[in-house]
Each structure stands twice: as C-alpha cells, then as structure tokens.
Amino acid sequence: MYRVEDGRPRPSLPIKGVLLKGLSTPYNRGLHRFATILACWTFLLIIAGALVTSNDAGLSVPDWPTSFGSLYKIPHMVGGVRFEHTHRMIAQMAGLLTIILAIWTWRADKRRWMKYLGLGALGTVIAQGVLGGLTVLFYLPPPISSAHAALAQTFFCLTVAIALFTGPRWVEEVPQVDPDVHRPTLITLSLLSIFVLYVQLILGAMFRHHGMSWWPHVLNALVVAIVLTWTAIRALSLYSRIQAVRRPAILLLALLIAQLCLGFLAFLTRVSWGHDAVQPELPMVISTVAHVAVGALLLATAVILAIQVWRHVPISMEEPLARRTHTPVPA
Amino acid sequence: MNRKVLLAMIGLLCMGFLLLAGCSKKNTEQSSNATEEKAAAPAPAATPIDPNTVATVNGTVKMDGTAPKPAKIDMSQDPACKGTNNAETIVADNGKLANVFVYVKDGLGSRTFDVPSQAVTIDQQGCKYHPHILGVMAGQNIEIKNDDQTTHNIHPTPQDNREWNESQPPQAAPIEKSFSREEIMLPVKCNQHPWMRMYINVVKSPFYAVTDSSGKYEIKGLPPGDYTLAFVQEKLGEQDQKITVAAKDSKTVDMTFKQQ
Numbered sequence: 001m002y003r004v005e006d007g008r009p010r011p012s013l014p015i016k017g018v019l020l021k022g023l024s025t026p027y028n029r030g031l032h033r034f035a036t037i038l039a040c041w042t043f044l045l046i047i048a049g050a051l052v053t054s055n056d057a058g059l060s061v062p063d064w065p066t067s068f069g070s071l072y073k074i075p076h077m078v079g080g081v082r083f084e085h086t087h088r089m090i091a092q093m094a095g096l097l098t099i100i101l102a103i104w105t106w107r108a109d110k111r112r113w114m115k116y117l118g119l120g121a122l123g124t125v126i127a128q129g130v131l132g133g134l135t136v137l138f139y140l141p142p143p144i145s146s147a148h149a150a151l152a153q154t155f156f157c158l159t160v161a162i163a164l165f166t167g168p169r170w171v172e173e174v175p176q177v178d179p180d181v182h183r184p185t186l187i188t189l190s191l192l193s194i195f196v197l198y199v200q201l202i203l204g205a206m207f208r209h210h211g212m213s214w215w216p217h218v219l220n221a222l223v224v225a226i227v228l229t230w231t232a233i234r235a236l237s238l239y240s241r242i243q244a245v246r247r248p249a250i251l252l253l254a255l256l257i258a259q260l261c262l263g264f265l266a267f268l269t270r271v272s273w274g275h276d277a278v279q280p281e282l283p284m285v286i287s288t289v290a291h292v293a294v295g296a297l298l299l300a301t302a303v304i305l306a307i308q309v310w311r312h313v314p315i316s317m318e319e320p321l322a323r324r325t326h327t328p329v330p331a
Numbered sequence: 332m333n334r335k336v337l338l339a340m341i342g343l344l345c346m347g348f349l350l351l352a353g354c355s356k357k358n359t360e361q362s363s364n365a366t367e368e369k370a371a372a373p374a375p376a377a378t379p380i381d382p383n384t385v386a387t388v389n390g391t392v393k394m395d396g397t398a399p400k401p402a403k404i405d406m407s408q409d410p411a412c413k414g415t416n417n418a419e420t421i422v423a424d425n426g427k428l429a430n431v432f433v434y435v436k437d438g439l440g441s442r443t444f445d446v447p448s449q450a451v452t453i454d455q456q457g458c459k460y461h462p463h464i465l466g467v468m469a470g471q472n473i474e475i476k477n478d479d480q481t482t483h484n485i486h487p488t489p490q491d492n493r494e495w496n497e498s499q500p501p502q503a504a505p506i507e508k509s510f511s512r513e514e515i516m517l518p519v520k521c522n523q524h525p526w527m528r529m530y531i532n533v534v535k536s537p538f539y540a541v542t543d544s545s546g547k548y549e550i551k552g553l554p555p556g557d558y559t560l561a562f563v564q565e566k567l568g569e570q571d572q573k574i575t576v577a578a579k580d581s582k583t584v585d586m587t588f589k590q591q
Contacts, residue, residue: 060522062484062496078409078481079523139486139494278402278418279526 025110025171032166034104038097039159043296045094046152048087050292053149053208054285057083058140064133091129098125101162114165121162124155142211149205150198153296160300161307169244176242179316186239186313189231190306193252196220196227197299204295208288214271221263228256228302235305242312248305255298262291378442380554386580389549392431392542392562396590398423404526411481411501412458412524419463420566427546428588430464431564432515432532434539435550436571438558444536450474450507453519453529455483455499460519460529464565466539467531469513475499475506487519487531496522515563530565555580562586 052058057080061067067085068075074089075081098121105118131148138144164170180186200220206212235249269284277284398421406412422429450472454461458479467473477483477499485506486496492510499506510517510533521527532539540548555578563569567588576582 056525057522059486059496060484062486062498068482068498076482078411080525081482081523082408084522139488139496276420278404278420278528 025114027168027171028108028166029168031101031104031108032163032168034097034101035159035163035166038094038101039156039163041090041094041097042152042156042159043293045087045090046156046296047289047293048083048090049149049152050289051285052080052083052087053145054288055080055083055280057081058145059136060084061088061136064136088132091132095125095129098122098159105162105166109166111165114162117158117162117165121155121158124151124158128152128155140209142206142209145209146202146205146211149208149292150201153201153299156296157300157303161303164304164307175244175311178239178242178313180238180313181316182234182238185315186231186234186309187306187315189227189234190302190309193228193231193302194299194306196224197295197302200224201295201299204292214267218263218267221260225256225260228252228298231302231305232256235309239309239313242308244308245305245312248301248308251301252298252305255294255301259291259294259298262287262294266291376443377445380442380552382552384555384578385552386555386576386578386582387549387551388553388560388574388576388582388584389547390584390586391546392428392433392548393426393546393585393587394421394423394428394567394590395426395587398426398428398590406458406524406526409458409481409524411479414457416457416459416526418526419459421564422463422544424544424546427542427544428564429542429544429546430462431542431546431548431562431586431588432464432466432530432539433542433548433550433560433562433586434466434515434532434534435536435553436559436561438556439536439538442536442554444468446470447537452476453485455479455485455521455527458483458521458524458527460527462541463529464541465529465531466541467510467533468537469511469533469535470509472507472509473531475508477501477503482523483521483527484523485519486522487517489514489517492517492533498523515561515569516565532563560584562588564588567591 060080061075061084063069065071067073067088075085077085102118102122106115109115109118128148128151131144131151135141135144135148184192200217200223203212203217203220207214207217232249232253235245236253239245240249265287266284269281269287274281274284401417401419401422404416404418406414406416419430446468451465451467451474453465453473453475455476456478458481465473475485480501482498482500484496484498486494487510488494489510491512491514495508497506510531512533513535514531514533517531517533519529519531538550538553540550542548553576555576557573557575560572560574561569562572567590570586570588572584572586574582574584
C-alpha cells in the first residue's frame, strides 16, 4: 500500500522503494523468450483441448497414460483419435517445457518468489495431466472434466504471468506509480473481474461437459460484462497515462465484446440449432472452440491487468488518514 | 538442496504415472473378473410355460404425419468409412416406422426365463452399427464384431449398468459383453466416429421385438394374461398399450407415434 500524506492530487511519479523486488534480478532474454513460448504453447494446448470436447472425441483413445497400449507410438490419426492424441502430444510437450522452465527459473532467477512460481507452474501442469488421465479413466465425469478445463486456463494464466515477470519492462524499468484514492479501488475491481471470470469459466465448463444447464453460464455473462466494463472504464478514465494499465484495459474491453459475440454464436450453433445434430458440425466446433480460446485470453488479460494495477496503482491511504486527522482526540 | 528438490519432484512424477497406469490395468482386470463372476453365478430356474396355451402378438407401428428427411452424415474424417450414410434417428417408409423396440413392460409378475446361450451380434460395417436397435435379455452375451478397415471404440453409456469403453482394431477378435440389469434404450457410441450411435435394450423376458423396415413386429410364446406392451422409439419416446391375451390367441396391436 502507498500513503498519500499531503491530501493533494498526486502526479504520476516513479517510486523506487515500493517495487524494488522487481529489480532484484538481471533481465534474462533467453528465459523470458522461453516463458513466452510456453505461454503460446499453452494457448495452443487449450485450443487442442477445446477441439477434443467440441468433436466429442474425449474417449476415442480409451486408455491413459498410454495411447492404445503404447507410450510413444503414434496411432492412426483418423476420426476422434487425431484430436485426442494431438491434444496428448501437445500436452506432453507443454509438460516438458514447464519442467525446463521450472529448472531454468530456479537456477537463473534471483527472486525467490519467482523460483516458487516456476515450481507452482510445474505442480499445476502435473495436476492437470493427472486430471486429464482421470477424466479418461472414469469416462468423462462432469466435475473432473470441468476441473481439467478450469485448471488448463489457470495454468495458462500462470505461464502468462511468468512471461510478464521475466520481461524487460518488469525487470528493468522503474514503475510509474499513481496512487488510487477511489473506492472501490481499481485493484478490488480487477480482482473481482478475475473472480467473476473464474466463476464463468467453471459454469461454462460444467455446461460443456454435461454437468449443468446452459442458463447459469448465460446469466453470469451479464455479471461478467458489467464487472469487466466497470473495471476497464475505471482503468482507462483514471490511469490511461500508465501504458502498463491502459493496454490490458483496452484489450479486456475488446476481448469482452468478442467473447460476448462468440458466446451468442456458440449458443445458436450448439443449443438452438445443434442439440439434435447427429455429429459435431463445423459451425458448432468453430464457434465453441473460439469461445473457449477467447475466454482463456480474457482471463489471462484480467490477470495481467490486476498484476499491473497492483504494481502501478497502489491503494492510497488518504481518506482513512484524513478521517483520523479530523477525529477529536479526547483529553 | 535444489538438486534434491528437483530429484524428488521427478521421482514423484514417475511414481504418479506408474501408479495411474497400474490403476488403469487393475480396473480392466477387475471388470473382466466381475463379468466372469456374473457368468458363473447360477441362474434361477425358469418358470414353466405351457406351450399349448401360448399366444402371439403382432402389429404395425406407424408414424402420423411426414417423417423428417434423414440428416446426411459426413464421414470424410476417416477414409476407411466409405459410402453414403444417413442418420437413423427416425426411419419411416410411407408412414411405417422401423427401429421401434416393442416389449412386455408389465404383467409377467415374478416369472423368470432362461437366458439364451446364443449370443446376439452387433456388427460395425461401413462405420455404422448393425442393427441400430438391439434387444437382448439381461445376462445374455453380445458379440461385437468390426468388419471395417478402421479402429472403432465401443462405448456404452448406461444409467443402470456398468459403463465401459474398448477399442477394436480391424480384424480384431469379437468382443463379448453382457449387461446384468434391465435398461431400455441404452446408448452405445463410438468416440472415433461421432455419428455412430445405436441403442441396446436389456430386458428380463424373451417377449420383445424390433420393428422392421415395414414397421412390423411379432412377439411369440406369450402366456395368456393381462399385459402392458411398451413401444419405444429413440426420438419419439415411449407409448404404452394395455392388452389381454387369451390362450392360443393371435392378437394384433398397432401403434401410431405422433411427430413431436
């Protein structure tokens, strides 16, 4: 937290003492690029996973961790197998990349919390692999399949955050700070955005995996739209001078609009037109996969915004201090 | 310290994989043991039926109104699936409804029946199930064959029976399975070819039939009595009819489904 003691509006100013943690490691271009590649690879993995669900191919390879009895042989890639096995191969590569990233971060990054973040990512990808296996072995139970879908996007957010924390701006630049005197604070709104998006992710995953009706997801979309618009407008109207806050806020709004349109399309193609379809049809597959992919981007953008707000827009203690000053002190 | 942590993590990862692989194998073994146990359990003696008094029920199942045009299936994702393929959700020719499962739902009381020793067959041919609707007695063996030059996976998704999912490559030996509990319209699908779908109807008595392409069915050997005859269509649902059959009766019971 950051205190404004004179009670006057403060200009944006670099504060060295607040976030020196970010300066305690030298910029490592290789590590940052590797983290960025992992984040992109994870996004590809999310698309591959969404293709499995949309094509109803989740059980086309009936065994796990082997595929048709083998750990390394590539099966005949036809029908549902091409979706499921491609997903498994991309996931294996993501696991390998995460192991490398965790080791690299542990050795190269001087920030202790980053070392543990790398290990956290590794733990998450292992848990994700186990959930993926369990959902195959237990014939896609909705809670496990939904947990697999939610953890996938959690892992994506982690990789995006690692890419951000290893980036030159985070490591080398002194952050521009503008204290927040408004209530609710921007950090509160940013965290609320992540929360409603996460709820939306779980509701969407439960519907997609036949564990729930579609209406809670559609109803919560309204809440998501309100909270995200509020957050983005607050960020843009008060802190647009800070590039690190402005950019994710604009992206958040753009992705929100895209996601609402895709959600409507997915509803039309799957719920309205596709409920009687004899096989997954292309419009349904494209719209639902795009909805999942943009949803992942939206959640990651909300996480980046919250991180940048925490860094650049610390909560000002001005009002509580002012109140305290005016309270009569008993003799 | 760092090296120890890493080694411990890699070790845990390997153990986790081995454990899950072991669990998976154990599940398969347990399920096959369960099937064997069921097969080995002695069946209760069948209630005798006087063959001189048995009746026959037959009829035609029709559909009121025009049947929807069957949806075309795109099988291009697997080159081994050749030929045209239409959805079999509603198959009606001139108003005569095929693939309706007809069975004695009620009225047999506590009678028990011998389970036929002969297996019924499901054939996967042209990336379709033959037949689309199957009737089988609880405990009766089902032989599943693959005549296609591609791998299928057979995945029943029952409500009351045990779920399983097995792949079957081309020229593989037939898979033999049975279901122990009564269940109507138990869906079976192939996750490799998502259009492949059929239904198994598991019943306790031998008094069932599936309507042919002209909508006709026949149930033979029914002892005299009052019964509820159920007609079940995968999309149009179930319609019941109460009937009374006398000794040596030959009763015609027709049914008409309305389009939803």
